[in-house]
Every structure is written in structure tokens, then in C-alpha cells.
Amino acid sequence: MHLPPLTESPEYAALLAHHAEIAEVPVLSHFADDPGRFEALSFRLDDLLVDLSKHRLTPKTLSLLVALAEARGVPARRDAMFAGEHINTTEDRAVLHTALRNQSDRPVVLDGVDVMPEVRAVLDRVEAFVEAVRSGAWRGYTGQAITDVVSIGIGGSDLGPVMVTEALWPDHHPRLRVHYVSNVDGGHLHRTLQGLDPARTLFIVASKTFTTIETLTNAASAKAWLLASGAGDADVAKHFAALSTNEAGVRAFGIDPVNMFPFWDWVGGRYSVWSAIGTPVALAVGMDRFRALLAGAHAMDEHFRTAPLASNLPVLMALVGVWYVNCFGAEGLAVLPYDQGLHRLPAYLQQADMESNGKTVGLDGQRVRHHTGPIVFGEPGTNGQHAFYQLIHQGSRLIPCDFIAAAKARHPVAGHHPLLLANFFAQTEALMVGRGPEAAKAEVAGRPDAGTLWPHKVFAGSQPTTSVLFKTLDAYSLGRLIALYEHKIFVQGVIWGVNSFDQWGVELGKVLAKRLQPALAAGDLSAHDPSTAGLIEWYRALAAEA
Numbered sequence: 001m002h003l004p005p006l007t008e009s010p011e012y013a014a015l016l017a018h019h020a021e022i023a024e025v026p027v028l029s030h031f032a033d034d035p036g037r038f039e040a041l042s043f044r045l046d047d048l049l050v051d052l053s054k055h056r057l058t059p060k061t062l063s064l065l066v067a068l069a070e071a072r073g074v075p076a077r078r079d080a081m082f083a084g085e086h087i088n089t090t091e092d093r094a095v096l097h098t099a100l101r102n103q104s105d106r107p108v109v110l111d112g113v114d115v116m117p118e119v120r121a122v123l124d125r126v127e128a129f130v131e132a133v134r135s136g137a138w139r140g141y142t143g144q145a146i147t148d149v150v151s152i153g154i155g156g157s158d159l160g161p162v163m164v165t166e167a168l169w170p171d172h173h174p175r176l177r178v179h180y181v182s183n184v185d186g187g188h189l190h191r192t193l194q195g196l197d198p199a200r201t202l203f204i205v206a207s208k209t210f211t212t213i214e215t216l217t218n219a220a221s222a223k224a225w226l227l228a229s230g231a232g233d234a235d236v237a238k239h240f241a242a243l244s245t246n247e248a249g250v251r252a253f254g255i256d257p258v259n260m261f262p263f264w265d266w267v268g269g270r271y272s273v274w275s276a277i278g279t280p281v282a283l284a285v286g287m288d289r290f291r292a293l294l295a296g297a298h299a300m301d302e303h304f305r306t307a308p309l310a311s312n313l314p315v316l317m318a319l320v321g322v323w324y325v326n327c328f329g330a331e332g333l334a335v336l337p338y339d340q341g342l343h344r345l346p347a348y349l350q351q352a353d354m355e356s357n358g359k360t361v362g363l364d365g366q367r368v369r370h371h372t373g374p375i376v377f378g379e380p381g382t383n384g385q386h387a388f389y390q391l392i393h394q395g396s397r398l399i400p401c402d403f404i405a406a407a408k409a410r411h412p413v414a415g416h417h418p419l420l421l422a423n424f425f426a427q428t429e430a431l432m433v434g435r436g437p438e439a440a441k442a443e444v445a446g447r448p449d450a451g452t453l454w455p456h457k458v459f460a461g462s463q464p465t466t467s468v469l470f471k472t473l474d475a476y477s478l479g480r481l482i483a484l485y486e487h488k489i490f491v492q493g494v495i496w497g498v499n500s501f502d503q504w505g506v507e508l509g510k511v512l513a514k515r516l517q518p519a520l521a522a523g524d525l526s527a528h529d530p531s532t533a534g535l536i537e538w539y540r541a542l543a544a545e546a
């Protein structure tokens with residue numbers, strides 16, 4: 001389908017005209033005008049509620065945005081994704097992470113072949129492996145059960161599994177500890193291995209391509225650590241498994257393909273936690289919970305596939321994001337989980353969003369004439385409140401925020417959860433309500449410096465927030481939450497006309513370091529720019545000092 005540039009579409013023009021009318025209207029006054037606003041602008045899927053009523057918009061805004069989504073071909077593109085079309089055009093690949101969590105008996109046909117039998121077969125193999133390790137039947141080279149799993153991977157082969165493992169901490173196996181090593185900084189591996197017993201440690205090398213230098217370097221050092229403990233080459237099979245699409249690479253590294261769990265090129269790295277890449281998660285929390293994670297994601301897939309755009313959670317969240325990026329010029333998006341278990345969610349979504357939509361070239365190869373993905377950042381509330389929320393409350397930029405929480409805690413510590421959630425609600429309320437000059441003056445009345453102090457106490461208000469609230473953070477609801485964001489990102493990519501599934505910027509980084517590394521030791525630096533050459537010289541001098 002050929003689309004005119006977004007900025008030339010009549011639906012976009014209508015949105016901009018509407019923006020001019022309502023951009024500066026305080027959100028509170030929308031509530032005064034419309035007593036049914038919360039009901040009209042909050043949306044549900046089972047226990048999951050997404051409240052959009054604290055945004056600078058009205059139901060009319062949403063209908064204009066939905067019209068834009070229709071005009072940009074969101075439904076057709078969504079259907080093309082689920083149908084296995086090669087929508088990742090620059091890599092000529094299908095995008096089928098939804099097949100990995102397909103719980104229905106519908107086939108998923110890719111290039112004429114149903115992928116579901118293979119998907120299920122790999123899941124069953126992962127399950128057998130996971131059960132063997134968790135039960136203690138899997139033995140290390142001295143005959144002992146495994147107590148520590150170290151997953152070695154980076155980027156998409158790390159962030160999802162880490163985030164999910166951390167989020168599901170109440171479900172962790174009592175004996176098995178699952179660790180993650182991603183950074184090629186040797187300190188990461190070194191610190192992780194400190195205190196571990198090689199005879200009871202199992203390494204999982206997670207790499208789609210099995211060519212990523214950081215992962216292969218960490219894996220080689222891990223293997224050396226195992227061998228240095230007295231294990232022989234034949235023992236490696238008892239201590240190494242691989243999650244990859246590259247069997248030749250796995251063999252060349254010395255891992256027995258029997259211990260390799262495959263996936264496919266139609267699974268993007270940052271969308272791969274649902275594939276064999278999720279094996280460390282399954283080791284930590286068990287296969288039943290891993291399957292519940294998939295089921296939760298599938299529930300969101302079904303909602304995304306079938307719900308009308310006007311009540312479709314990922315579509316609506318995407319549209320609200322487009323509203324701020326393209327009409328208000330907002331540059332950021334803060335992700336604020338009120339849940340310590342979700343402490344890696346902002347990092348995970350940073351990759352999911354920024355690697356997917358951090359693009360300026362459209363599907364037609366032309367430069368787009370509008371902004372695309374926002375700068376995603378965040379920390380768990382309430383920690384963030386004591387740090388960067390200042391800028392959200394009173395800074396010069398408009399930062400839309402996603403507040404995320406579960407109503408029920410999964411820990412037994414009395415009294416904490418209501419306090420945590422009180423902070424969530426208080427912050428979203430304060431960001432919207434703000435504090436006007438009169439209230440600010442009243443607060444400082446009587447002080448000698450009241451005349452200069454009161455402006456500092458003013459809060460503009462109408463700072464936009466989405467609230468995402470559900471019952472409990474378990475495997476199912478986490479799967480649903482992740483899929484919500486995945487589809488949100490996809491819809492935004494469609495509206496912006498970019499390919500959300502390639503990552504040429506990442507590929508560049510993979511090549512550059514390899515090329516430059518030899519120069520660190522010695523040699524002529526004249527091929528490098530003066531800054532880089534100067535830095536390398538300074539590095540050589542410092543590194544050579546005693």
C-alpha cells in the first residue's frame with residue numbers, strides 16, 4: 001500500500017488543527033466539562049486498566065487519532081504481521097514473535113509452511129531440559145546437581161530474560177540461582193562467577209547470530225574458567241547450552257547441538273524472550289510459568305488483532321504517543337513502574353522502543369519529515385520521585401509518563417504496598433492538577449521572601465500521564481504487559497512509516513569495534529580522526545603505566 005508522507009495526510013492536518021484548539025486547555029477543565037471523562041477515556045482488558053483521562057486530549061482527539069491510524073493502514077499492516085508477510089522489508093523477513101505464544105489451534109503459515117509444529121517442538125525440548133536442570137537430574141562433571149545458571153547474551157538476548165526473571169522473583173526456584181552476564185567488561189563476568197562452583201554451574205550462551213563479539217568473548221572466558229577447575233573438554237557438554245539460530249557457530253564454539261535450542265530469523269532479537277531465548281526465565285520460574293507468560297502475551301495478541309481500534313489498548317497507547325511526539329513536539333517518554341520487580345522494565349522498553357522506532361528513513365527509502373520514536377527513560381517509583389521527577393513536574397519540557405502498578409503485592413511485608421500505590425496516585429494527580437499562583441502564594445504567606453519565593457512553588461499541571469493498573473504481577477500479566485508495549489511500538493512505527501524491525505545502527509556498532517580493536521595495542525593511527533587518535537594514544541600511555 002503506497003502512502004503519502006504522514007505530514008501530507010488530511011487526517012494529520014485535522015489533528016494539528018484540533019491541537020491548536022485544545023493544546024493549552026488544562027486537563028482539569030476537561031473533567032469539569034465532562035463528568036463521564038474517566039469512563040470514556042479509560043480502557044480495560046480483563047483486570048488490566050489503561051487510564052488515558054489524565055492526558056491533554058478529549059474523546060474527539062482519540063477519534064481523530066483513530067482516523068489517522070486507519071488512514072495509515074494500521075489494520076492492514078497488523079494483519080500482514082500476523083499473517084507472516086515479510087514486513088521487515090530491509091531484511092526481507094517475516095515478524096512472527098506472535099507465533100511463539102500462539103495458544104490457539106490456528107496455523108501460522110510462513111512462506112507456505114505452518115511454523116507451529118516446530119515452535120511447539122522446541123518448547124517441548126526446552127521443557128525437558130528445564131525440568132532436568134530444576135529437578136537436579138542434570139548433573140555437572142563431578143556428578144552434582146546444578147545450583148547456578150549463568151546466561152551469557154547481550155541486547156535482545158539479555159534484556160528480556162533479565163527483566164522477566166527479575167519481575168518474577170517470587171517464583172524463583174529455591175535451589176537454582178539464575179545470573180546474567182552481558183557486558184564484555186570482564187568485571188561483569190568476574191563478579192558474577194565469584195563464589196560460584198564450576199562443577200555446579202551451567203552456562204547458557206544466548207545469541208541469535210552466535211557471532212556477537214561480546215557474547216562469544218564472555219562465553220570463551222566462561223569455558224576457560226570451567227576447564228581451569230579441572231573439567232575436561234568432554235565435560236563442556238554438561239555445562240554449556242546454546243540458544244541460537246546458528247548451529248554451525250554453536251558447534252564451532254564446542255557446544256553439543258543436542259544442547260542447542262533453536263529459533264528462527266523471523267524472531268527479532270528484542271522480540272525474542274518468547275522463544276528459546278526465554279530458557280533462563282523458564283529455568284528460574286519453571287516451564288508452567290513460562291507458558292503462562294506466553295499465554296498472557298497471546299491474550300494481548302488476540303485483543304490487538306480483534307478489538308476495534310477505538311478500544312484497542314496498544315493502538316490507543318500508540319496514538320497518544322504520536323499525539324505528543326508529532327503535535328506537541330514532546331521528546332521523551334518516562335516509564336515508571338511502581339514495582340521494584342520491574343526495575344529493568346525501563347531498560348527493556350528503552351531497547352524495544354528506541355531500537356524499533358529510532359529511525360529517520362521511511363519504508364520508501366525517503367527521509368521522513370517528522371519526529372519518530374521518543375527518548376525512553378525511567379526508574380521504578382518511588383525511587384524516581386526522589387531523583388528526576390523534578391524535571392517532569394517543573395522542567396521546561398513536556399514529558400509524557402507511563403505509571404505502571406499491580407494492585408496486589410507478592411511480598412508479605414505489611415503496610416508497604418498501600419504506601420507505594422499512594423505515591424503512584426498522588427504523583428499522577430499532582431502532575432495533572434499542578435499548583436497555581438494563588439495556592440503558591442498562600443503557602444509562603446508571611447515569609448519575608450514570599451514575593452520571590454512563590455513562583456518556585458508553582459506547578460504548571462496538565463503534565464500527561466497514562467496509568468496502567470492490573471491485579472498482580474505474575475507471569476501471565478507480565479506477558480500481557482510486554483505484548484501491550486510491543487504492539488504499541490509496532491503501531492507507532494506503522495504511523496511513522498518506518499520499519500520497526502531492523503537495527504542498522506546496532507549492526508554498525510558490531511563492525512566498528514572489531515575494526516578498531518587492533519589499534520589499541522600498537523600501530524599507526526593516522527587513519528583515525530585526530531580526536532580518536534588522541535584518545536587511543538592517551539589510553540596507550542595510561543595502560544602502559546605501572
Ligand code: G6Q
Binds near residue numbers: 208269270506
Ligand atoms: C535486537 C538487536 C540486538 C541483538 C544483540 C545480540 O533486536 O538486534 O540487541 O539482540 O546485538 O545479538 P545476538 O543475539 O545475535 O548475539
